[in-house]
Amino acid sequence: MGDMIRDSPPAAAAAATDTETQTRNKLFLGSFIHSKTKEQLEYLHDAAICVSACGTIVAVETDCDLKRAEAEVLPRLGWTVGDVEVHVGKEGQFFFPGFIDTHVHASQYPNVGIFGKSTLLDWLNTYTFPLESSLQDQKKAKRVYTACVKRTLAHGTTTSAYYATIDVDTTNLLADICLALGQRAFVGRVCMDREGLCPEYYKDESAADSLRRTRETVEYIRTIDPAFELVAPILTPRFAPACSSEAMRGLADMQRELDVLAQTHISENEGEIELVKELFPESESYTDVYDQHGLLGEKMVLAHAIHLSEKEADTIAERGAKVSHCPCSNSSITSGAARVRWLWDKGIDVGLGTDMSGGYSPSILEAARQAALVSRHVAMGLKGEEKERAKLTVEEVLYLGTRGGAKVVGLGAKVGGFEVGMQWDAQLIGLPVVDEDGEQVEDGNVDIFGWESWENRVAKWVFNGDDRNTKMVWVKGRMVHSRR
């Protein structure tokens, strides 16, 4: 079983990776911001974080500059000053945990922003299936997947839960690309074998075919990343209407056997919900379909979860399944407005997904922004205290994009925050600084006047920031992106 897909205790995780040192020990100095709780960001200024060569955080020191780090912290770790790579966050910059994209179709990347007036079921047939099907062309797949991984890294996404296509070879290629470019990833071959909904030109031949080809990808990933340290497989029944009962049961068995993550879609669109009702008359609800097929467990990532009943949400909470909230997608293809506060109140873990290309943006920062806005559309339909509570704050949407997402993909103890024992999956965010003449030295869409509190600077980043503010990105201690 892979280390990556288990919430290992931090010490164990550190030990497991200490053998494969490829980079130097690192010292980061400056401001660090991360979620302390859902409601609160922690601001560590004038702090130091030491990251071992294998990418694990081994020290977090407050009130620490280079001098103190060299005099006290490095010696304590047994590190030699000259051997350590030092990164100093400049004025206006801060280190932030890398973003987690808990739901993204790498294979749909070329279609971002292209959806017309469609909704889920016609969108699949018009835009999505033809493109996905065309990616069995290796050359095209390489281009699309490389663009997708590079682009999302540039937006600070350090972990992605990917849907590829039904094709084994190019799904494996996506795993290769993630490993080579250094993005932490769950890579899923899409299972869709049901007659009727799946187009003839783009479906698995049978349930057995679905399972066999899924296992091929799992085994391939084991050859390139044996302990699933960076890249891991994820079982991917597309969604109930596209899967036979036999395939879903087979995938549930496979999950128990391999102890890996799984992902699917749930309750995205009203037409889809009606279809599920028709196709699975013996099930009480959409949620019940997955539950009856053995797929609803702690290692299941459910995308959307918009129109759930109280009972469905209770069942999901009981089983410990997770939800990926995809606000850009839900607004774009008119699916609905998911109720994050309500899901949280039920005790369900929630993360953010770009859901490209139902969602138009590769950026989890944009997803966070839209999560704030969509929560206000949810609030518009409520009254009094409920209305007030429905709104998500800047702190809460950043939690969704980092720690929340980490929990959704089972990495809550490993990434999403800055604690000793966690991995250094991080981004360096740069906001403008103002010189003495009030002039800004910085390209980008955020204007800082100099009088803003740190809280307000972070709010400005959330609402007007973009990839220009993401100066450097690290995964497991390795720098995987930088901008001039």
Added chain:
Amino acid sequence: MGDMIRDSPPAAAAAATDTETQTRNKLFLGSFIHSKTKEQLEYLHDAAICVSACGTIVAVETDCDLKRAEAEVLPRLGWTVGDVEVHVGKEGQFFFPGFIDTHVHASQYPNVGIFGKSTLLDWLNTYTFPLESSLQDQKKAKRVYTACVKRTLAHGTTTSAYYATIDVDTTNLLADICLALGQRAFVGRVCMDREGLCPEYYKDESAADSLRRTRETVEYIRTIDPAFELVAPILTPRFAPACSSEAMRGLADMQRELDVLAQTHISENEGEIELVKELFPESESYTDVYDQHGLLGEKMVLAHAIHLSEKEADTIAERGAKVSHCPCSNSSITSGAARVRWLWDKGIDVGLGTDMSGGYSPSILEAARQAALVSRHVAMGLKGEEKERAKLTVEEVLYLGTRGGAKVVGLGAKVGGFEVGMQWDAQLIGLPVVDEDGEQVEDGNVDIFGWESWENRVAKWVFNGDDRNTKMVWVKGRMVHSRR
């Protein structure tokens, strides 16, 4: 009366400006895209547009390259080849009309993205009034207004309808800055004299004071731009709850006398609507308040218009008043979701406003994107054909940001499209091109794979584009922004 604030017939507009030649005649070659109708963009490829030294479009030629332009078009205009400044749109680039921001508080610019969980009335007291009040400091005002005008120009906004503050000197300074930086602008001194709602530290002393200080700004702008060619005054009663009846009636009289535009807010927030009901018990509705005070005419720009009744919308349509739709703002401060299709069905002209800093973004492209998304949230509450119709297309939101906005500020015959007689208020948009190896040569957030139709490229720009794609911006033929 100024030329700028009148919908002059194109020929007259051209004649009026021919005297003040400051720049050279210009020839633009390449692809031009603009709205033909609300529903349709016109794509002119391999075309030429000739712009006179005073900024007026004097020829639009299809099927025209440099050779043909020099051989046939320039001689026909009596232009000497060597004297003409030539701009050639490269592959992947297209000229697009400049954006019109029909509602923006320049004085709130430093607060973009900062709004917490507030709604209109507490947002005003917590964030807005303190900042606006502080801008009587000339140095601070200069910095804020310069940043706002430069930033919005960089996003392709060629015309803005600005709210400044109650302060005359710094409102005049905003007019100076617009003129110097070359942005077409309506500059409004904010009128707010009502006891109670306006804070003691930030209000006009009396209705007479409101009117006197408004006239001071009008007269000042007349000294810097006598014909209101580029910068014009706009009468600005903040909104009914902040204005006495006497001030509103006085402004209505002033508007009849001066024949200038006016702007205010309407039906943004439910608490605000209740307040208006209390303050104006003799009026039937919020709309009726403005109507009874003589302010509801063809030259009134009403921001928001979210919660209007059928009867109110009918009245607005009858009077010919215009609406500025501000989706970013309406979602951010949980005001509601305005029904653009419904307003259009009533026969009301609608444009887009950033409404900074209720809105978080300086970009009308972002406003267009959010207009599309908000229209889908409106659709979520409807059924059948109505649901389908409520959704705005890419074409429609771009119309809102260009020709729609131009009509809202009374410039429909002058800017917003590329026809002979109109002014050259335009932006050059650059999207990536793909070289033979499938590599992109372009910074920015749009990925082009090479197989996209022009329609899909435009959709990609609307959903993932930003100021990096805005390569050059012209107002009245003058280049006012360019990026490397």
